[in-house]
Every structure is written in C-alpha cells, then in structure tokens.
Amino acid sequence: MNEEHLARIQAIAEAALLAAGKPLSLEQLRELFGEDERPARQVMEHVLMMLEQSCEGRGFELRKVASGYRLQVREEFAPWVGRLFEEKPQRYSRALLETLALIAYRQPITRGEIEDIRGVTVSSNIIRTLLEREWVRVVGHRDVPGRPAMYATTRQFLDYFNLTGLDELPPLSEVRDLEEIGREIEQNMQGEIKFDSPDGSGASPDSEAESEAPESDQTLH
Amino acid sequence: MNEEHLARIQAIAEAALLAAGKPLSLEQLRELFGEDERPARQVMEHVLMMLEQSCEGRGFELRKVASGYRLQVREEFAPWVGRLFEEKPQRYSRALLETLALIAYRQPITRGEIEDIRGVTVSSNIIRTLLEREWVRVVGHRDVPGRPAMYATTRQFLDYFNLTGLDELPPLSEVRDLEEIGREIEQNMQGEIKFDSPDGSGASPDSEAESEAPESDQTLH
Amino acid sequence: MTEDTREPEAAQATTPEQVPLALVSGKPLVDIPKDLYIPPDALAVFLEAFEGPLDLLLYLIRRQNMNILDIDVSEITRQYMDYIGAVEAMRFELAAEYLVMAATLAEIKSRMLLPRQESDDEEDIDPRAELIRRLQQYERFKKAAEDIDEIPRMERDTFAASAALPKLPSSQPHPDVDMKELLLALQGVLQRADLFTSHHVEKERLSTRERMSHILSVLQGDRFVTFESLFTLEEGRLGVVVTFLATLELVKEQLIEIVQAEVLGPIHVRARAAS
Numbered sequence: 001m002n003e004e005h006l007a008r009i010q011a012i013a014e015a016a017l018l019a020a021g022k023p024l025s026l027e028q029l030r031e032l033f034g035e036d037e038r039p040a041r042q043v044m045e046h047v048l049m050m051l052e053q054s055c056e057g058r059g060f061e062l063r064k065v066a067s068g069y070r071l072q073v074r075e076e077f078a079p080w081v082g083r084l085f086e087e088k089p090q091r092y093s094r095a096l097l098e099t100l101a102l103i104a105y106r107q108p109i110t111r112g113e114i115e116d117i118r119g120v121t122v123s124s125n126i127i128r129t130l131l132e133r134e135w136v137r138v139v140g141h142r143d144v145p146g147r148p149a150m151y152a153t154t155r156q157f158l159d160y161f162n163l164t165g166l167d168e169l170p171p172l173s174e175v176r177d178l179e180e181i182g183r184e185i186e187q188n189m190q191g192e193i194k195f196d197s198p199d200g201s202g203a204s205p206d207s208e209a210e211s212e213a214p215e216s217d218q219t220l221h
Numbered sequence: 222m223n224e225e226h227l228a229r230i231q232a233i234a235e236a237a238l239l240a241a242g243k244p245l246s247l248e249q250l251r252e253l254f255g256e257d258e259r260p261a262r263q264v265m266e267h268v269l270m271m272l273e274q275s276c277e278g279r280g281f282e283l284r285k286v287a288s289g290y291r292l293q294v295r296e297e298f299a300p301w302v303g304r305l306f307e308e309k310p311q312r313y314s315r316a317l318l319e320t321l322a323l324i325a326y327r328q329p330i331t332r333g334e335i336e337d338i339r340g341v342t343v344s345s346n347i348i349r350t351l352l353e354r355e356w357v358r359v360v361g362h363r364d365v366p367g368r369p370a371m372y373a374t375t376r377q378f379l380d381y382f383n384l385t386g387l388d389e390l391p392p393l394s395e396v397r398d399l400e401e402i403g404r405e406i407e408q409n410m411q412g413e414i415k416f417d418s419p420d421g422s423g424a425s426p427d428s429e430a431e432s433e434a435p436e437s438d439q440t441l442h
Numbered sequence: 443m444t445e446d447t448r449e450p451e452a453a454q455a456t457t458p459e460q461v462p463l464a465l466v467s468g469k470p471l472v473d474i475p476k477d478l479y480i481p482p483d484a485l486a487v488f489l490e491a492f493e494g495p496l497d498l499l500l501y502l503i504r505r506q507n508m509n510i511l512d513i514d515v516s517e518i519t520r521q522y523m524d525y526i527g528a529v530e531a532m533r534f535e536l537a538a539e540y541l542v543m544a545a546t547l548a549e550i551k552s553r554m555l556l557p558r559q560e561s562d563d564e565e566d567i568d569p570r571a572e573l574i575r576r577l578q579q580y581e582r583f584k585k586a587a588e589d590i591d592e593i594p595r596m597e598r599d600t601f602a603a604s605a606a607l608p609k610l611p612s613s614q615p616h617p618d619v620d621m622k623e624l625l626l627a628l629q630g631v632l633q634r635a636d637l638f639t640s641h642h643v644e645k646e647r648l649s650t651r652e653r654m655s656h657i658l659s660v661l662q663g664d665r666f667v668t669f670e671s672l673f674t675l676e677e678g679r680l681g682v683v684v685t686f687l688a689t690l691e692l693v694k695e696q697l698i699e700i701v702q703a704e705v706l707g708p709i710h711v712r713a714r715a716a717s
Binding site: 022 | 495497543576580597598
C-alpha cells in the first residue's frame with residue numbers, strides 16, 4: 001500500500017469524522033469503504049495515528065474515547081471558542097456530581113445505596129437529569145424488596161468526559177479499614193478518658209502519622 | 222506580528238469554525254478575541270487564506286459562503302462520507318415477501334391474481350419497491366378489461382438469490398415440508414443441548430459466576 | 443450585613459458581638475464562636491450549601507483542622523447541635539437527616555461518658571467508628587465528585603469538531619432477504635389459499651413459467667414475431683420442449699395469439715394484450 005493511497009484513506013477518515021461530529025469506531029471508519037477497498041484494521045490504526053500527528057499545531061486534535069475516535073477542539077482554545085456560545089457551559093450541582101461519582105465508581109448501585117453513603121436523599125430530579133443526559137442507565141434491579149433499579153454509567157458518559165474507560169477515572173482515595181479505625185479509636189478514647197483531654201494531643205502523634213493527606217495522588221492525566 | 226502569533230490566530234479560527242457548525246463572518250471570528258488581542262481585518266483575512274492553504278490534501282476545505290466562512294467536507298469524499306448517513310435497511314413486510322414469492326412461482330402474474338391468492342389487496346408501494354429493486358418487471362399486459370400488467374422476476378432476482386434459473390427455486394413440495402424441517406431442526410438442537418449438558422453441569426459454578434460478572438463492566442470498553 | 447453573610451467564612455469576617463466562649467476539652471477555642479455566628483437570614487443559605495449532615499460534619503471537622511480519624515466528638519457534637527438549634531429556632535425547615543445525625547452524635551457522646559464495658563458483643567459496633575467510617579466514605583466520594591468536575595469535558599473544555607457536509611449521494615440501502623424468508627412467506631400464502639390441495643401450482647414446471655415470462659417480454663409492443671425466433675437451438679431438445687410448453691400455456695391463458703396466414707406458411711406470434 002503506497003503513501004498516496006494511505007494519504008487518501010487518511011483524508012477520508014478525517015472527512016468522515018468531521019461529518020459525523022461524534023466519535024466513530026475503528027469498524028465504522030473501515031465500513032466507509034467498499035469491501036474491495038476496505039483497509040485492514042492495522043492500516044486504519046496507522047492512518048489514525050498519522051491523522052493525529054497531522055493535527056499538531058492546528059485548532060483541533062484526534063482523541064480516543066470510549067465509543068471510538070473523535071476530532072475535537074484543543075482544550076487550550078476553549079476560552080476563545082467558548083465565546084461563540086452565548087450560554088455559559090452548564091455547571092452541575094455538587095449533589096449531581098456526587099451522585100454521578102457514586103454511580104461511576106460503585107456501579108451497579110441503587111438509589112438507596114447512594115443515599116446511604118451521601119447521608120441524604122437523592123432527588124428524583126438528579127436521577128432524571130443523569131438519565132436524560134444518557135450518562136447513566138438502569139442495568140437491572142436488585143433482588144431485594146421493592147426491586148430497586150441499579151444504575152451504571154454509559155459510553156456517552158465516558159465520551160463526554162473524554163475517557164476511554166472507567167479505569168481512566170481518577171483513583172478513589174483509600175479508606176481505612178473499619179477494624180483498624182476501631183482499634184485506634186479505642187486507644188484514643190482511653191486516652192481521652194484518662195486525661196479528660198486537657199490536651200487531646202496525647203494521641204496525636206499516632207494519628208498525625210495517619211493523617212488524611214491525599215492518600216493517593218489524584219492526578220488527572 | 223510574528224509567525225507564531227499568526228499561527229495561533231489561525232488555530233483559534235479553525236477551532237471556532239469547527240465548533241460552530243455554521244458559517245462565521247470575519248467579524249464574528251475577530252470578536253472571539255479580547256479587545257486587546259483582536260486581530261485587524263486584514264490580519265484575519267490573511268490568516269484565513271493561510272488556513273485555506275493548510276487544508277490542502279486534507280478531508281475538509283475552507284469555503285466562503287454568503288454569511289461568512291465555513292469548513293466543509295470535501296465533495297470528492299462524499300461517496301464515503303455518505304455511507305455514514307445511510308439509513309439502516311429495514312426489513313421487508315410479510316406482504317411484500319408473499320407478493321414476491323407469488324411472482325416468482327406463478328409468473329407471469331397480474332396484481333389482481335396475486336390479490337386473489339393472498340385474499341387481500343396488494344399495495345402499489347409493494348409493487349413499486351419490487352420494481353425499483355429490479356427484482357420484478359412488467360412483461361406484458363393481460364388482455365382483459367383494464368389490461369393489467371403482468372409481472373415476472375428478473376435476472377437480478379436470480380442473481381441475488383444465487384440461482385441460474387427459476388427451476389432452481391426450491392420445489393413447492395419442499396415448501397410444504399418446511400414446517401416439518403423446522404420441527405426436525407428444533408429436535409436436533411435439543412438433542413445437542415442434551416448431549417452437552419453433562420459437561421455443562423460440571424462447569425456450571427464457573428459459568429454462573431461469569432454470567433453474573435459482566436454487569437458491572439458493561440461500560441468498560 | 444446580610445450581603446456579607448452568604449458564606450460561613452464571610453460571617454466570620456463580620457465579627458459581630460461575641461458569643462460567650464466555652465472551654466471545650468480544655469482547648470482555647472476562641473475562633474469557633476465567630477465561625478458559629480450566623481445571622482438568621484443566612485441560615486437557610488448556609489444549610490443549602492451543604493449536601494447533608496455528613497457534609498456539615500466534615501466542614502466542622504475541617505474548620506477545626508481535625509483529622510477524621512481523630513475527631514473530638516464532644517466538640518463537633520456541640521457545634522453541630524448549635525447549628526441545628528439555630529436553624530430550628532428560626533423555624534427553617536430542616537431535613538430529617540440532620541436530626542438523625544444529631545441523635546447519633548448525642549448517642550456517641552453519652553457513650554463516651556460512660557465507662558467502657560468489656561463486653562465482646564460483636565454486634566455492637568462502636569457508633570463512633572461507624573460515624574468515622576461513614577465520614578471517610580462520604581469524603582472520598584465528595585472528593586471523587588470534585589475530581590470528575592475537573593475532568594476535561596465536552597461543551598466546557600472542548601467541543602466536537604464538525605464540518606459542513608457537501609452534497610451527499612442519496613442512497614437507500616435495500617433490505618436483505620433470505621431465500622428461507624421467501625419460502626416461509628410462500629408457504630403462508632399458499633396455506634391460506636389452500637393451493638396445496640388443488641395441485642394447481644405444483645404441477646407446473648417453473649422453467650416453463652420462466653420461459654413464459656421470457657416470451658412475453660420478447661413480445662413487448664404491438665408486433666409479430668416469428669414462431670421460430672422464440673426457440674434457441676443451442677438449448678437443445680429440452681429447451682425447445684420448454685419453449686413449446688410455455689407457448690401452449692400462454693395460448694391457453696389467452697396471453698398470446700398465433701397467426702398463420704396460409705397453410706404451411708410462416709407462423710407469427712403476438713401478445714394479445716397488444717392488439
């Protein structure tokens with residue numbers, strides 16, 4: 001397969017991605033071609049790599065997300081491009097983001113389980129918004145009284161947040177084991193009782209060592 | 222104004238045109254920039270010229286239209302890009318298949334004769350679809366009042382079904398046996414299942430675990 | 443003053459009349475009352491800023507620079523109760539969850555005052571440990587929510603790139619049909635028409651029917667065709683027979699007419715419909 005031919009496939013892939021305005025999978029890209037001219041998977045992957053390189057220094061880039069490949073505006077230009085749109089980008093409430101986070105990290109999860117962790121009721125509005133945005137969906141019902149719906153995130157959620165998979169979510173901070181906490185508390189409590197906590201610092205050296213400083217680096221990539 | 226600065230304006234213009242999804246005027250493009258950094262008209266025009274050149278050999282091009290500039294998929298790639306928008310082929314109705322079968326087995330046949338056998342009217346849509354697909358054609362008109370068209374199948378019909386002639390169509394006796402064949406197949410399948418099951422039951426703990434697990438990673442890629 | 447008090451922090455900045463200081467755990471807690479002082483009309487806003495009792499507790503713990511694992515329960519409980527009390531005094535509606543948490547805190551506090559029993563009742567989970575577990579759990583998802591909010595997302599940090607479409611070829615794909623579908627359809631229609639019993643269809647050779655169609659298509663229009671031209675010698679004897687049968691069938695169905703001007707003269711064929 002010669003250079004010229006590859007360049008043509010690359011241009012067609014670019015044309016299709018721009019025409020679609022949404023992610024296209026490798027298969028979808030290959031199926032644009034008739035059976036007699038359809039590039040092999042590796043060829044297509046190579047072409048996409050070339051396309052990615054050819055976008056360097058331009059206003060847009062090729063990104064791989066859950067549903068496939070998408071051409072999108074480079075983040076650095078968002079401040080300018082954002083001025084095109086009169087509406088400010090939507091902000092989401094903490095309640096919605098926390099609910100979304102629980103569904104993302106704990107899926108499949110029921111509303112009741114979300115409420116247990118958040119300590120408050122989850123409004124139906126939030127669930128409806130998440131379902132309407134197609135960020136979450138019902139994947140089944142838990143086999144307990146009431147058969148509550150279990151929620152999971154969708155491909156669209158991953159696409160929207162520029163992720164290829166759930167494993168790309170920032171890692172959750174670690175939680176200390178309950179038993180361990182129990183032991184520690186016991187010690188501390190005894191300390192407190194003993195000194196009636198004039199300065200609770202009696203127990204502090206230990207606990208400082210365990211301080212809650214970000215246990216896992218929550219770096220984005 | 223140095224090269225680097227111009228390249229940046231060009232990238233921002235490209236990003237905006239790709240995000241806008243509609244033509245942008247020179248003024249609109251200039252207004253993306255704050256007052257302190259806004260390029261002069263001539264500069265913007267120059268940048269757009271550069272942008273146009275930079276799209277050479279790519280899947281899209283810059284076009285000047287009445288309301289401004291827009292980036293557009295190159296027309297030469299329309300045949301490939303068009304496949305993105307092809308509607309999913311729907312299934313033919315039972316009525317159409319019956320009509321086609323009757324034309325195949327009873328040709329030449331008029332619409333009235335088909336209606337007699339089927340006991341219901343044949344919609345013009347069905348006939349038109351079959352004619353458009355070039356599976357049937359009019360081979361003459363019956364010499365009765367109204368001179369109805371007589372339909373027969375075509376070469377394309379034979380080609381589609383991999384037949385060299387109509388005599389290769391399954392004989393009607395076979396059609397009659399279809400039901401019996403269906404039953405036989407079903408029995409065979411059940412036999413297979415029965416045969417498999419002793420092994421299958423041995424592996425059931427594993428397979429059960431497997432069948433339940435996927436729920437959680439459905440949205441993983 | 444009301445404008446300054448939308449946030450707890452802002453309330454602190456206003457430094458209004460001091461609430462009498464309380465010595466808690468012997469610590470000099472000078473700054474807490476300031477923090478606690480919230481003008482009544484800001485309370486509703488204040489509560490709205492929290493995502494429930496766990497969030498409020500976390501806030502209080504953080505204000506004190508405490509470690510979750512090392513909460514000074516009495517102090518936190520006192521502060522929590524102050525907030526709840528203030529909110530209730532103002533008759534703002536308070537979500538039930540806040541009251542449940544108040545009860546839990548009160549229980550923990552009372553337990554800590556009692557001498558600890560050395561019972562090995564495993565069912566009896568230390569309510570403080572349970573509270574810490576929940577706080578920890580909540581905090582990690584609160585953090586996860588913040589992280590998710592930071593992830594570059596569409597319509598804010600990036601936008602899908604799309605270009606206008608050129609003129610696209612209009613193409614309508616055809617549905618696929620399997621021969622089996624065709625046969626099933628035929629079977630259905632024949633059963634309905636009860637044609638199996640009549641032998642009407644079955645008797646006929648399909649090759650004859652095909653040839654009938656062919657002859658008719660040759661006879662398109664108002665023209666005579668010589669009888670012989672319908673036959674193709676290359677097809678051999680069988681072909682000739684098929685054509686002949688097809689011709690007879692066409693005559694029988696009155697679809698064609700055969701004309702012979704004189705005895706032993708050339709035979710001509712014409713579609714009847716064309717006359």
